[in-house]
Amino acid sequence: MNPIAVLLMGPTACGKSRLALELADCLPLEIVSVDSAQVYRDMDIGTAKPDAATQARVPHHLLDLIDPDATYSAARFRSDALAAIEAIHARGRLPLLVGGTMLYFRALREGLSNLPQADAVVRAAIDDEAATLGWPALHAQLAVVDPTTARRLKATDRQRIQRALEVYRLTGAPLSALQGARDPSGVLRFVAIALMPSDRDDLHRRIAARFDAMLGAGLIDEVRSLRRRYRLEASMSSMRCVGYRQVWDTLEGTAPAVTLRERAIAATRQLAKRQLTWLRSTAAHVVTVPSDGLRAHVERLVEKHAAR
Secondary structure, X not given: OOOEEEEEEOOOOOOHHHHHHHHHXXXXXXXXXXXXXXXXXXXXXXXXXXXXXXXXHOOEEOOOOEOOOOOOOHHHHHHHHHHHHHHHHHOOOEEEEXXXXXXXXXXXXXXXXXXXXXXXXXXXXXXXXXXXXXXXXXXXHHHHHOHHHHXXXXXXXXXXXXXXXXXXXXXXXXXXXXXXXXXXXXXXXXXXXXXXXXXXXXXXXXXXXXXXXXXXXXXXXXXHHHHHHOOOOOXXXXXXXXXXXXXXXXXXXXXXXXXXXXXXXXXXXXXXXXXXXXXXXXXXXEEEEOOOOHHHHHHHHHXXXXXX
């Protein structure tokens, strides 16, 4: 019988982390983070990263993997997550994957398109062209070789235009033609659980309260420190994370400080809306939150699948 891994998915601020810790009180589990922001070192407050005491209480994996000026991909996540799952199973424990980065969950469950790895030389050449011609001109180049991908990208979407041109230059084939050929793992059985809020207004209150707590804990000073320690740019994935992006704009003077809270909360609500849309389309056991007996319900689901 193939071993199981439990996926605990849900929108930001819905209580996933709290539930995971409650489950750890009654199940022999270790937590694997499925969060594209928690992989960055020194980004603790704005990512709601578990503190040292929490990590000492329950083992956590895939935290603090790279510096904020580095890049991390869905492909690397899948490789790292599968390795963590294998090690957890070897210790006779249950892997509980918790987070809200839906692309990572999909990569883990369905596999990834057979695309080439990033090539630093090709990327540097594309960046040099963009510095001379501008990204709209490179978007026009993409429209010639891969019109399908170009149509869905804005002319200012630097990261995705770069990747699409990189794939074409490395393979001679358009990205749109290569996407879809996936390599799913048949070794694991995934028990997918989607936490769905029963009250959207309550979720919005949670989002606001959590961001207020981040501000109170020193989020602005955290971003200031990151800007001193690392060679960061606004276009980097780390600084595009919700919360960090809005603080960055405030520190740069491109957005007024008085609107920081409003902008960050609005962006977080939009993130939660996208996450909920994705969750509705995925095959998962839907668990409504908040509700009484939530931990016991999820525990029964896990035990039921483990017994099969």
